Amino acid sequence: MKSPSWKSLIGGSGALFVVVGAFLAGRVHAGTDPAVGKAQTQTQTQTPQVQQQQDDQGFDDGGGSAGQLDQNPPTTQAS
Amino acid sequence: MSAVDWRFPSMGGEARVQLESDVVEQAQLELAAEDVRVRIDAIEASLSRFRPGSELSAYNRDPSLPRSPVMRAFVRAARVAAVSSGGLVDATLVEAIERVEGGEPAGLDEALAAAPPRAPAHPRRHEHRQLDSGGIAKGMAADIAAAELPAGVSYAISCSGDVAVGGRRWQVAVASARSGAEVHRIGIHTGGVATSAIHGHLWRRHDGSYAHHLLDPSTGEPAWTGIVAATAVGRTALEAEVLAKTALLSGPERAKRVLIRRGGVLQHDSGTVEIVPALMATRARVAA
Numbered sequence: 001m002k003s004p005s006w007k008s009l010i011g012g013s014g015a016l017f018v019v020v021g022a023f024l025a026g027r028v029h030a031g032t033d034p035a036v037g038k039a040q041t042q043t044q045t046q047t048p049q050v051q052q053q054q055d056d057q058g059f060d061d062g063g064g065s066a067g068q069l070d071q072n073p074p075t076t077q078a079s
Numbered sequence: 080m081s082a083v084d085w086r087f088p089s090m091g092g093e094a095r096v097q098l099e100s101d102v103v104e105q106a107q108l109e110l111a112a113e114d115v116r117v118r119i120d121a122i123e124a125s126l127s128r129f130r131p132g133s134e135l136s137a138y139n140r141d142p143s144l145p146r147s148p149v150m151r152a153f154v155r156a157a158r159v160a161a162v163s164s165g166g167l168v169d170a171t172l173v174e175a176i177e178r179v180e181g182g183e184p185a186g187l188d189e190a191l192a193a194a195p196p197r198a199p200a201h202p203r204r205h206e207h208r209q210l211d212s213g214g215i216a217k218g219m220a221a222d223i224a225a226a227e228l229p230a231g232v233s234y235a236i237s238c239s240g241d242v243a244v245g246g247r248r249w250q251v252a253v254a255s256a257r258s259g260a261e262v263h264r265i266g267i268h269t270g271g272v273a274t275s276a277i278h279g280h281l282w283r284r285h286d287g288s289y290a291h292h293l294l295d296p297s298t299g300e301p302a303w304t305g306i307v308a309a310t311a312v313g314r315t316a317l318e319a320e321v322l323a324k325t326a327l328l329s330g331p332e333r334a335k336r337v338l339i340r341r342g343g344v345l346q347h348d349s350g351t352v353e354i355v356p357a358l359m360a361t362r363a364r365v366a367a
Contacts, residue, residue: 070250072084073264074097074235074242076272076310077254078279 081105083112090123090217092239092279096224099247102231111232115224119238122220125149126212128173139173139209152223156215156317164325166202166296173209175299179290182282187257187307190281190289191348197305199330200295213292214324217241218273218317225316236316243316245269256308256346263310263344263354271316275323276308276346277301293327304330308346311338312357 082105083098096115098108125134125147134150146154157170221236221243228234233246242251244267251272253263265272277291284290295302309326313319326334326343334345335355342357 069264073250073252074095074237074244075240075252075254075261076237076242076265076274077240077259078256078274078276078308 081108083108085112085116087116089119090127090220090239093237094119094239095235095237097235098228099233100231103229107229108232111228114227115236118224118227119220119236122149122216122223126153126216128211135210135212142208149223153212153216153219154210156219157210160215160317160321164321164328167200167328168215168321168324169203169294169296170210170213170215171208172294172296172299173211175294176211176292178299179294179301180280180282180292182284182290185281185283185289187278187281190277190283190291191303191307193287193289194303197303197330197348199304199333200302200328201297203296203299214241214273214275214320215317218243218271218315218320221316222271238316241271241273241316241320243271253310253344255352257350262346262352265310265312265342265344267312270341271313271319272310273313273316273319273323274308274310275320275327277327278307293324295328302328304328305348306331306334306345307348308344309334309338310344312341312343314341 081098081100081103083096085096087094094116096112098112098115100108103111124130126149127133128135128139130136134147135153137144138146138150138154160168160170217238218241221238221241224236224238225234225243225245233249235242235244235249235251237243240254244251246269248266248268250264250266252261253265253274254260255262256276256278275293277293280292282290290301293302294300304327306327309323311319311322311326313322322337322341323343326337326345329337331345331347335353338345338355340358343355345353345355347353
């Protein structure tokens with residue numbers, strides 16, 4: 001059996017690179033970052049409701065310990 | 080522990096000053112809160128478009144007049160906001176906003192039902208000379224007031240919803256664009272959180288059309304992008320304000336990319352609340 005030439009090997013690798021790159025670019029364009037993964041984006045489709053997480057899941061950084069849920073937290077709203 | 084939680088009218092909304100300390104006595108903490116109030120009031124007096132005697136109004140009449148440090152900081156912030164948002168956060172839309180605002184207060188759902196097809200906003204080619212302080216002044220005021228607090232004080236300073244926090248880990252509640260109820264909490268140690276939303280100033284105009292105050296710079300008309308509120312986390316309240324407005328004006332396709340670095344929340348026309356987790360934690364100091 002004839003082994004593939006170096007030209008076809010390089011050509012095949014290049015074609016695969018282009019196909020994979022185009023796929024990933026398409027996902028980024030669609031708003032899904034492949035490096036982030038699907039689990040990173042949570043979407044609530046129900047009517048907005050209060051989230052009462054006691055751990056870090058509902059928060060947006062990992063700074064410090066989660067602590068108790070503030071009873072009267074500062075609020076960001078329309079400005 | 081000493082603690083202060085004050086609220087007072089400011090910048091067309093409400094300011095809230097929350098201070099806590101294990102090392103500063105209660106009386107001193109209240110003095111610090113009073114300093115914050117005075118600082119915020121001074122910035123509002125200087126940068127209000129609605130006060131003919133404000134420095135901003137004087138600047139809009141004659142930009143060659145000498146500027147105070149606050150005015151210089153605002154002009155610089157407006158330029159940075161325009162550049163960092165690709166022209167979407169445009170503080171020079173004074174004539175357009177004066178043309179748009181006014182009419183009967185309107186509800187969000189009725190306005191969305193009558194609004195034109197959704198489309199992202201675009202920058203315009205030529206900036207005008209006059210400036211509108213808008214949300215930039217709110218974020219800036221929260222940051223400046225926070226930077227002048229004494230050491231050993233934890234703080235959450237909100238100017239009409241633009242919040243600067245520091246000193247400990249805070250949970251900042253995000254309010255629903257429809258009901259005002261809490262839809263999410265953002266955990267942040269030091270930095271800023273801000274929301275840009277269309278429902279805060281929403282009108283039914285005399286011709287029956289609906290308008291709000293977040294304009295598409297390319298048309299000078301209200302931007303109906305498919306997002307009714309965007310909340311952003313930033314290193315400062317000012318940065319958060321610019322990111323939030325950029326996300327809203329960018330529309331759903333691009334908004335997540337605008338917010339992904341430090342996280343945020345998107346509220347869509349449909350009522351969907353989309354949480355965008357941060358890729359990196361916000362730990363930078365508001366002011367070194």
